[in-house]
Amino acid sequence: MPNPHRDALLRLFEVRIDQETRFLALEGLRGLAVICVFFVHFCSLAAPWSDGTRLNAFADALHLLGNIGVDMFFTLSGYLIYGTLLKRRQHFGDFLARRAQRLYPVFAVMLLVYLGLSLLVPAESKLPSGGLSQLIYIVENALLLPGIFPIRPIIEVSWSLSYEVFFYLSVPLLMAVLRLRAWPVAARLALFLAVIAAIPTLGLPHPRMGMFVAGMVLVELGPMLRARPLRSGLIDGAVLATAVLYGAALLSGISEVATYAATAACAFAFCLAALLAHDRVGRMLTWSPIRWLGNMSYSYYLAHGLVLKAMFFALARVLPGHTYGVAAWFVLLPLGFVATWIGSAALYLAVERPYSIFPRRPAGQAAPLSENATVTDRGAPRSLEHHSIT
Helix, strand or coil, rough: CCCCHHHHHHHCCCCCCCCCCHHHHHHHHHHHHHHHHHHHHHHHHHHHHHHHHHHHHHHHHHHHCCCHHHHHHHHHHHHHHHHHHHHHHHHHHHHHHHHHHHHHHHHHHHHHHHHHHHHHHHHHHHCCCHHHHHHHHHHHHHCEECEEEECCCCCHHHHHHHHHHHHHHHHHHHHHHCCHHHHCCHHHHEEEEHHHHHHHHCCCCHHHHHHHHHHHHHHHHHHHHHHHHCCCCHHHHHHHHHHHHHHHHHCCCCCCHHHHHHHHHHHHHHHHHHCCCCCCHHHHHHCCHHHHHCCCCCHHHHHHHHHHHHHHHHHHHCCCCEEEEEHHHHHHHHHHHHHHHHHHHHHHHHHHHHHCCCCCCCCCCCCCCCCCCCCCCCCCEECCHHHCCC
């Protein structure tokens, strides 16, 4: 029997209709990643309101563990973007234009919202004094320089977009200069593993960039893993084992190198589970609600922090000087998630979906069809690049 409510959700939050070529679990992995990011920012904003050492310890642990969300995005981006570039040669300018179209509509809207709020609520503004300094600071943020460079971002989470842009700029150039397509798979794999090992051991800056390379390793291993199906339960076991290692490394305060290795292994295992999607974890990631959250994850990523801050700002006005007990904290947690979902869905439906995922083209202009494209519900081919953070 037709379900009109579900059909309406399908039209709004599905991005593909051809079941043959869809990577459903990758959509779900994006949803899981933004849930982790939500925990980070909820715990951070709720910290001044919490009471009780046990609650604080739990919130601190959840805050630490939730950081894996961004690392999942980086690993997923490494897999999808590098895989697309390796599969076929692309004009560098066209590639960057597609990335800009995917990234900037939502980012520009959110940047304008933040600038408007800086004028309305000066106490919360990050803008420096002086007209020229403000202009330079806004341009730096518009160019996504905070993150790679020591500049405080206007949108707190946009530091990670700076990493993404650096990856988009550097990897196509490195592939061309080193002629990586001509290398044997074993040689490319050895290079990427050496880079992953060098980043923490040599004390190179921005160690989380290594997560992109972990995704590139997955590209090289992918054909072999798909050609030889792994024993049932093996991927689930790898996810569980690496998640335990990741948690133990973070919570124990062990060395940065060990934490880096555990984080890379855990993010890699989740991406592998989503890619193969035949064990329990992979199948769970195909659940429609988490996939729909994943499909709007870029809007959620940029908007959720502002929604949470507005919620706690309002609570501070209504209940000045109050703290929350355990029960109130656990009531606010789902309420905060629902509020962020509503705000992010509005941004997704108004901006991201019509201008980034399904941009309208002039009459008669066909979208370029890549080797790994799939068909959408509006007939426009879409690349797997959609699954990266931007």
